[in-house]
Amino acid sequence: MEVTLFGTGTNRSARCQWTLQEAGIEYAAIDRRDMTSLEEMRRYHPLAKIPAAVIDGRPLLESAAICTYIADRVPDAKLIAASGTFARAEHDQWVAFCLAEMEAWLWNNAVNQYVLPEERRITATFEQNVHMFKRSAAVAEAHLAQHDYLVEDRFTVTDIVVGWCLNWARRLGHLEEFPALGRYVQRLLARPLCALARD
Ligand SMILES: N[C@@H](CCC(=O)N[C@@H](CS)C(=O)NCC(=O)O)C(=O)O
Known part of the structure:
Protein backbone atom coordinates (compact mmCIF):
# COMPACT_ATOMS: atom_id res chain seq x y z
CA MET A 1 0.00 0.00 0.00
CA GLU A 2 1.57 3.28 -1.12
CA VAL A 3 0.44 6.31 0.86
CA THR A 4 1.27 9.99 0.59
CA LEU A 5 -0.26 12.09 3.34
CA PHE A 6 -0.62 15.85 2.94
CA GLY A 7 -0.48 17.51 6.33
CA THR A 8 1.63 16.88 9.42
CA GLY A 9 1.42 18.04 13.01
CA THR A 10 -1.56 17.91 15.31
CA ASN A 11 -4.27 19.21 12.96
CA ARG A 12 -6.79 16.70 11.59
CA SER A 13 -4.00 14.98 9.66
CA ALA A 14 -2.96 13.59 13.08
CA ARG A 15 -5.89 11.17 12.75
CA CYS A 16 -4.32 9.76 9.59
CA GLN A 17 -0.76 9.74 10.96
CA TRP A 18 -1.94 7.84 14.03
CA THR A 19 -3.96 5.32 12.00
CA LEU A 20 -1.05 4.71 9.63
CA GLN A 21 1.26 4.15 12.59
CA GLU A 22 -1.14 1.76 14.32
CA ALA A 23 -1.54 -0.10 11.01
CA GLY A 24 2.24 -0.28 10.61
CA ILE A 25 2.25 1.42 7.21
CA GLU A 26 5.17 3.54 6.12
CA TYR A 27 4.13 6.63 4.24
CA ALA A 28 5.40 9.83 2.71
CA ALA A 29 4.39 12.94 4.64
CA ILE A 30 4.16 16.24 2.80
CA ASP A 31 3.99 19.60 4.51
CA ARG A 32 4.70 23.10 3.35
CA ARG A 33 4.17 26.51 4.78
CA ASP A 34 0.66 27.82 4.11
CA MET A 35 -0.20 24.55 2.40
CA THR A 36 -3.96 25.16 2.57
CA SER A 37 -3.59 28.30 0.49
CA LEU A 38 -1.59 26.58 -2.25
CA GLU A 39 -3.45 26.21 -5.55
CA GLU A 40 -1.53 22.98 -6.13
CA MET A 41 -3.26 21.42 -3.10
CA ARG A 42 -6.55 21.48 -5.04
CA ARG A 43 -5.25 18.53 -7.04
CA TYR A 44 -5.58 16.48 -3.87
CA HIS A 45 -8.39 18.29 -2.06
CA PRO A 46 -10.85 20.54 -3.94
CA LEU A 47 -10.96 22.91 -0.96
CA ALA A 48 -7.17 22.71 -0.51
CA LYS A 49 -7.69 21.39 3.04
CA ILE A 50 -5.61 19.00 5.05
CA PRO A 51 -5.48 16.15 5.44
CA ALA A 52 -5.58 14.77 1.94
CA ALA A 53 -4.03 11.50 0.88
CA VAL A 54 -2.98 9.73 -2.27
CA ILE A 55 -3.36 6.00 -1.77
CA ASP A 56 -2.06 3.69 -4.46
CA GLY A 57 -2.23 6.58 -6.91
CA ARG A 58 -5.75 7.75 -6.06
CA PRO A 59 -6.59 10.89 -4.07
CA LEU A 60 -8.81 10.53 -1.02
CA LEU A 61 -10.02 13.30 1.25
CA GLU A 62 -11.75 13.60 4.63
CA SER A 63 -9.74 12.39 7.62
CA ALA A 64 -12.39 9.89 8.77
CA ALA A 65 -12.67 8.34 5.30
CA ILE A 66 -8.89 8.07 5.00
CA CYS A 67 -8.58 6.45 8.45
CA THR A 68 -11.45 4.03 7.84
CA TYR A 69 -10.01 2.96 4.48
CA ILE A 70 -6.54 2.38 5.95
CA ALA A 71 -8.05 0.33 8.79
CA ASP A 72 -10.01 -1.76 6.27
CA ARG A 73 -6.94 -2.34 4.12
CA VAL A 74 -4.93 -3.75 7.04
CA PRO A 75 -7.27 -6.25 8.74
CA ASP A 76 -4.41 -7.80 10.72
CA ALA A 77 -4.06 -4.55 12.66
CA LYS A 78 -7.61 -5.12 13.99
CA LEU A 79 -8.43 -1.43 13.94
CA ILE A 80 -12.01 -1.85 12.70
CA ALA A 81 -14.83 -4.38 12.64
CA ALA A 82 -15.71 -5.96 9.29
CA SER A 83 -18.22 -4.30 7.03
CA GLY A 84 -21.73 -5.67 7.61
CA THR A 85 -21.23 -6.31 11.32
N1 LIG B 1 -13.76 17.41 7.51
C1 LIG B 1 -12.39 17.61 7.14
C2 LIG B 1 -11.89 18.91 7.73
C3 LIG B 1 -10.53 19.29 7.18
C4 LIG B 1 -10.10 20.63 7.70
O1 LIG B 1 -10.93 21.55 7.91
N2 LIG B 1 -8.79 20.79 7.91
C5 LIG B 1 -8.25 22.03 8.41
C6 LIG B 1 -6.99 21.75 9.21
S1 LIG B 1 -7.35 20.76 10.61
C7 LIG B 1 -7.90 22.91 7.22
O2 LIG B 1 -7.41 22.45 6.22
N3 LIG B 1 -8.19 24.20 7.38
C8 LIG B 1 -7.88 25.18 6.40
C9 LIG B 1 -9.13 25.80 5.85
O3 LIG B 1 -10.24 25.44 6.24
O4 LIG B 1 -8.98 26.67 5.00
C10 LIG B 1 -11.55 16.42 7.62
O5 LIG B 1 -11.86 15.87 8.68
O6 LIG B 1 -10.59 16.03 6.92
Whole structure:
Protein backbone atom coordinates (compact mmCIF):
# COMPACT_ATOMS: atom_id res chain seq x y z
CA MET A 1 0.00 0.00 0.00
CA GLU A 2 1.57 3.28 -1.12
CA VAL A 3 0.44 6.31 0.86
CA THR A 4 1.27 9.99 0.59
CA LEU A 5 -0.26 12.09 3.34
CA PHE A 6 -0.62 15.85 2.94
CA GLY A 7 -0.48 17.51 6.33
CA THR A 8 1.63 16.88 9.42
CA GLY A 9 1.42 18.04 13.01
CA THR A 10 -1.56 17.91 15.31
CA ASN A 11 -4.27 19.21 12.96
CA ARG A 12 -6.79 16.70 11.59
CA SER A 13 -4.00 14.98 9.66
CA ALA A 14 -2.96 13.59 13.08
CA ARG A 15 -5.89 11.17 12.75
CA CYS A 16 -4.32 9.76 9.59
CA GLN A 17 -0.76 9.74 10.96
CA TRP A 18 -1.94 7.84 14.03
CA THR A 19 -3.96 5.32 12.00
CA LEU A 20 -1.05 4.71 9.63
CA GLN A 21 1.26 4.15 12.59
CA GLU A 22 -1.14 1.76 14.32
CA ALA A 23 -1.54 -0.10 11.01
CA GLY A 24 2.24 -0.28 10.61
CA ILE A 25 2.25 1.42 7.21
CA GLU A 26 5.17 3.54 6.12
CA TYR A 27 4.13 6.63 4.24
CA ALA A 28 5.40 9.83 2.71
CA ALA A 29 4.39 12.94 4.64
CA ILE A 30 4.16 16.24 2.80
CA ASP A 31 3.99 19.60 4.51
CA ARG A 32 4.70 23.10 3.35
CA ARG A 33 4.17 26.51 4.78
CA ASP A 34 0.66 27.82 4.11
CA MET A 35 -0.20 24.55 2.40
CA THR A 36 -3.96 25.16 2.57
CA SER A 37 -3.59 28.30 0.49
CA LEU A 38 -1.59 26.58 -2.25
CA GLU A 39 -3.45 26.21 -5.55
CA GLU A 40 -1.53 22.98 -6.13
CA MET A 41 -3.26 21.42 -3.10
CA ARG A 42 -6.55 21.48 -5.04
CA ARG A 43 -5.25 18.53 -7.04
CA TYR A 44 -5.58 16.48 -3.87
CA HIS A 45 -8.39 18.29 -2.06
CA PRO A 46 -10.85 20.54 -3.94
CA LEU A 47 -10.96 22.91 -0.96
CA ALA A 48 -7.17 22.71 -0.51
CA LYS A 49 -7.69 21.39 3.04
CA ILE A 50 -5.61 19.00 5.05
CA PRO A 51 -5.48 16.15 5.44
CA ALA A 52 -5.58 14.77 1.94
CA ALA A 53 -4.03 11.50 0.88
CA VAL A 54 -2.98 9.73 -2.27
CA ILE A 55 -3.36 6.00 -1.77
CA ASP A 56 -2.06 3.69 -4.46
CA GLY A 57 -2.23 6.58 -6.91
CA ARG A 58 -5.75 7.75 -6.06
CA PRO A 59 -6.59 10.89 -4.07
CA LEU A 60 -8.81 10.53 -1.02
CA LEU A 61 -10.02 13.30 1.25
CA GLU A 62 -11.75 13.60 4.63
CA SER A 63 -9.74 12.39 7.62
CA ALA A 64 -12.39 9.89 8.77
CA ALA A 65 -12.67 8.34 5.30
CA ILE A 66 -8.89 8.07 5.00
CA CYS A 67 -8.58 6.45 8.45
CA THR A 68 -11.45 4.03 7.84
CA TYR A 69 -10.01 2.96 4.48
CA ILE A 70 -6.54 2.38 5.95
CA ALA A 71 -8.05 0.33 8.79
CA ASP A 72 -10.01 -1.76 6.27
CA ARG A 73 -6.94 -2.34 4.12
CA VAL A 74 -4.93 -3.75 7.04
CA PRO A 75 -7.27 -6.25 8.74
CA ASP A 76 -4.41 -7.80 10.72
CA ALA A 77 -4.06 -4.55 12.66
CA LYS A 78 -7.61 -5.12 13.99
CA LEU A 79 -8.43 -1.43 13.94
CA ILE A 80 -12.01 -1.85 12.70
CA ALA A 81 -14.83 -4.38 12.64
CA ALA A 82 -15.71 -5.96 9.29
CA SER A 83 -18.22 -4.30 7.03
CA GLY A 84 -21.73 -5.67 7.61
CA THR A 85 -21.23 -6.31 11.32
CA PHE A 86 -23.12 -4.38 13.98
CA ALA A 87 -19.79 -3.17 15.40
CA ARG A 88 -19.06 -1.62 12.02
CA ALA A 89 -22.40 0.17 12.13
CA GLU A 90 -21.40 1.49 15.57
CA HIS A 91 -18.16 2.78 14.06
CA ASP A 92 -20.17 4.62 11.39
CA GLN A 93 -22.54 5.90 14.06
CA TRP A 94 -19.81 7.39 16.26
CA VAL A 95 -17.90 8.87 13.34
CA ALA A 96 -21.02 10.54 11.93
CA PHE A 97 -22.03 11.69 15.41
CA CYS A 98 -18.57 13.07 16.05
CA LEU A 99 -18.32 15.02 12.82
CA ALA A 100 -21.89 16.25 12.56
CA GLU A 101 -22.95 16.67 16.20
CA MET A 102 -19.69 17.62 17.93
CA GLU A 103 -16.85 18.72 15.65
CA ALA A 104 -19.01 20.93 13.40
CA TRP A 105 -19.84 23.23 16.34
CA LEU A 106 -16.18 23.59 17.33
CA TRP A 107 -15.21 24.16 13.71
CA ASN A 108 -17.83 26.89 13.34
CA ASN A 109 -16.20 28.75 16.22
CA ALA A 110 -12.74 28.23 14.72
CA VAL A 111 -13.89 29.49 11.33
CA ASN A 112 -15.21 32.65 12.97
CA GLN A 113 -12.15 33.11 15.18
CA TYR A 114 -9.18 32.53 12.88
CA VAL A 115 -10.00 30.76 9.62
CA LEU A 116 -12.07 33.34 7.73
CA PRO A 117 -10.80 36.87 7.07
CA GLU A 118 -11.98 39.23 9.80
CA GLU A 119 -14.65 40.94 7.69
CA ARG A 120 -16.42 37.62 7.13
CA ARG A 121 -16.48 36.46 10.75
CA ILE A 122 -19.65 36.24 12.82
CA THR A 123 -19.25 35.98 16.57
CA ALA A 124 -22.90 35.93 17.63
CA THR A 125 -23.12 32.11 17.77
CA PHE A 126 -19.99 31.37 19.84
CA GLU A 127 -21.87 30.50 23.01
CA GLN A 128 -24.57 28.63 21.19
CA ASN A 129 -21.96 26.51 19.40
CA VAL A 130 -20.37 25.57 22.73
CA HIS A 131 -23.82 24.76 24.11
CA MET A 132 -24.60 22.53 21.14
CA PHE A 133 -21.21 20.82 21.39
CA LYS A 134 -21.78 20.10 25.08
CA ARG A 135 -25.28 18.76 24.45
CA SER A 136 -23.74 16.12 22.16
CA ALA A 137 -20.67 15.57 24.33
CA ALA A 138 -23.06 14.46 27.09
CA VAL A 139 -24.07 11.55 24.84
CA ALA A 140 -20.46 10.43 24.44
CA GLU A 141 -19.93 10.99 28.19
CA ALA A 142 -22.79 8.61 29.04
CA HIS A 143 -21.33 5.92 26.77
CA LEU A 144 -17.75 6.32 27.95
CA ALA A 145 -18.77 6.30 31.60
CA GLN A 146 -19.65 2.64 30.97
CA HIS A 147 -16.97 1.68 28.43
CA ASP A 148 -13.24 2.31 28.02
CA TYR A 149 -13.55 2.67 24.24
CA LEU A 150 -16.32 3.45 21.80
CA VAL A 151 -16.79 0.20 19.89
CA GLU A 152 -16.44 -3.41 21.10
CA ASP A 153 -14.82 -2.07 24.27
CA ARG A 154 -11.39 -2.13 22.65
CA PHE A 155 -9.22 0.51 20.99
CA THR A 156 -10.15 0.98 17.32
CA VAL A 157 -9.91 3.58 14.58
CA THR A 158 -13.22 4.97 15.86
CA ASP A 159 -11.32 6.21 18.92
CA ILE A 160 -8.73 7.86 16.68
CA VAL A 161 -11.39 9.83 14.81
CA VAL A 162 -13.54 10.75 17.81
CA GLY A 163 -10.55 11.15 20.14
CA TRP A 164 -9.12 13.90 17.95
CA CYS A 165 -12.32 15.93 18.31
CA LEU A 166 -12.61 15.36 22.06
CA ASN A 167 -8.98 16.25 22.56
CA TRP A 168 -9.59 19.51 20.71
CA ALA A 169 -12.53 20.15 23.04
CA ARG A 170 -10.31 19.40 26.05
CA ARG A 171 -7.73 21.92 24.83
CA LEU A 172 -10.47 24.51 24.44
CA GLY A 173 -11.60 23.90 28.03
CA HIS A 174 -14.95 22.39 27.04
CA LEU A 175 -14.57 19.01 28.78
CA GLU A 176 -14.47 20.20 32.36
CA GLU A 177 -17.96 18.96 33.18
CA PHE A 178 -17.37 15.59 31.46
CA PRO A 179 -15.13 13.44 33.70
CA ALA A 180 -15.50 10.25 31.65
CA LEU A 181 -14.49 12.10 28.48
CA GLY A 182 -11.50 13.57 30.32
CA ARG A 183 -10.38 10.08 31.40
CA TYR A 184 -10.99 8.73 27.89
CA VAL A 185 -8.79 11.39 26.29
CA GLN A 186 -6.04 10.69 28.85
CA ARG A 187 -6.31 6.96 28.03
CA LEU A 188 -5.77 7.80 24.35
CA LEU A 189 -2.92 10.21 25.06
CA ALA A 190 -1.17 7.44 27.02
CA ARG A 191 -1.04 5.17 23.97
CA PRO A 192 2.52 4.98 22.61
CA LEU A 193 1.61 5.86 19.01
CA CYS A 194 -0.89 8.58 19.85
CA ALA A 195 -0.49 11.61 17.57
CA LEU A 196 -2.87 13.94 19.38
CA ALA A 197 -1.76 17.32 20.71
CA ARG A 198 -0.75 17.18 24.36
CA ASP A 199 -0.78 20.85 25.38
N1 LIG B 1 -13.76 17.41 7.51
C1 LIG B 1 -12.39 17.61 7.14
C2 LIG B 1 -11.89 18.91 7.73
C3 LIG B 1 -10.53 19.29 7.18
C4 LIG B 1 -10.10 20.63 7.70
O1 LIG B 1 -10.93 21.55 7.91
N2 LIG B 1 -8.79 20.79 7.91
C5 LIG B 1 -8.25 22.03 8.41
C6 LIG B 1 -6.99 21.75 9.21
S1 LIG B 1 -7.35 20.76 10.61
C7 LIG B 1 -7.90 22.91 7.22
O2 LIG B 1 -7.41 22.45 6.22
N3 LIG B 1 -8.19 24.20 7.38
C8 LIG B 1 -7.88 25.18 6.40
C9 LIG B 1 -9.13 25.80 5.85
O3 LIG B 1 -10.24 25.44 6.24
O4 LIG B 1 -8.98 26.67 5.00
C10 LIG B 1 -11.55 16.42 7.62
O5 LIG B 1 -11.86 15.87 8.68
O6 LIG B 1 -10.59 16.03 6.92
